[in-house]
Amino acid sequence: MSRPGGAAARERFALAALMAEGLLSRLSFGVIAFALPLYGRQLGLGLGEVGVLVGLHSAVGIALKPAMGWITDRIGARRALVLAVALRSAVSLLLAFAGAGWQLYGIRALHGLSQALRDPAAGVLLASGAEKKVASRFAWYQSAKSAGGSFGKALAGLLLSALGARYPAVFLAAFALSSLPLAVVVLFVKEPEGEHAHRQAAAPATPVAASAVATPGRRPSVLPYAGLGFLVAGTGEMLSQLFPVIAVEHAGLTTGQAGAIYLGASVLSVVGGPLFGWLSDRVGPRPVLLVRGGTNVLSSAAYGLAPTLAGIAFARCADDLGKAAFRPAWGALMAGLARQDRATRARTMSWLGMGEDLGEVVGPMIAGAVWAAFGLPAVALARVALALASEVYALAVAHRPDRAPGGRGHETLAIPAGNGST
Secondary structure: OHHHHHHHHHHHHHHHHHHHHHHHHHHHHHHHHHHHHHHHHHOOOOHHHHHHHHHHHHHHHHHHHHHHHHHHHHHOHHHHHHHHHHHHHHHHHHHHOOOOHHHHHHHHHHHHHHHHHHHHHHHHHHOOOOHHHHHHHHHHHHHHHHHHHHHHHHHHHHHHHHHOOOHHHHHHHHHHHHHHHHHHHHHHOOOOOOHHHHHHHHOOOOHHHHHHHHOHHHOOOOHHHHHHHHHHHHHHHOOOOOHHHHHHHHOOOOHHHHHHHHHHHHHHHHHHHHHHHHHHHHHOHHHHHHHHHHHHHHHHHHHHHOOOHHHHHHHHHHHHHHHHHHHHHHHHHHHHHHOOOHHHHHHHHHHHHHHHHHHHHHHHHHHHHHHHHHOHHHHHHHHHHHHHHHHHHHHHHHOOOOOOOOOHHHHHHOOOOOOOOO
16 A cells, blocks of 8 residues: 555655756756856957857767767666766866866867766656656756756856856856755666666667667657657747847847846746646647647747837747747657667667757757848748648657557657547
């Protein structure tokens, strides 16, 4: 009689530990994200060089993510997460002693390595609890990360003001903050029950079997969904990263008004994530994924047709609400795909995550090029077209003939429109 309650308590504790890791890691990362570009400028880097510096960790993370997924499947998700958080702590410490641009580039590449290792490990741990609540777990984890990132950037601004732009001291503070999630992971995050035995049993006995397991990303069942993540994330991020320029230069808002809109929309995203996670667990991820496409269309129309304080605020809130809907539904979808083969779960998630990451990088680049050539209204129209194309593609993937039949995990794989709890 006590076992179900004990299992539920262990799951809640495991989720709380992961949420603490996400919150504290993003708190440290937010400090670095705010201070690093300014420190690069202080060291004499040009704007183009700072742009490369800021995006380098994403490029390295995308390139290394499949390999890190393979490593995670071999050593276990908890051990991989501990290693990833330790590497991120080393990044903060090394930045405190960096005094040249080339050193910043090398440290930023190490940050990309830690991110590539951390994402599939965290995904496997989040997907290892009760099937009926997987979207909610991803939602709460994402909300914790979003809150930590926002607070970290605000803290960095306060530290720089108080310390007189002493960047090494700011990075040492980020290192101290990054030591907290490392302690949380080491002390409280546990490997899923029976995971070590399962890896031993699932180890390939022949070279042929090893080769088949080593390349799950090439399977038709994974790549179409990675393409879906690319389209949805790319469309969603096309205007998100350009928001300050849109608000100030296009709509004529003050920086204070833009900041207030950003803060309000961020709060909406943090609060909305768990609500959409709860909804995805009950109706399935497909209807919730469609919310992202609808918000992309609405926000694009507002950016193009209503460049006022109210219109820009509505557009930003719609974008962040769509992001809040996408994260838990996408997490549930990844968990359903990864559940097909427990021995390659991290590799499956790494390929899916790589598709999403590529979309987040390519989307703003396309938006910037279209804006420079044809203006913001053309970007809004292109984004509406891509949002509609994403919906069509999602429907096509949902009805793929090669999807596995039967079982709730396979329902998640097929992006069900019906009740996801049956």
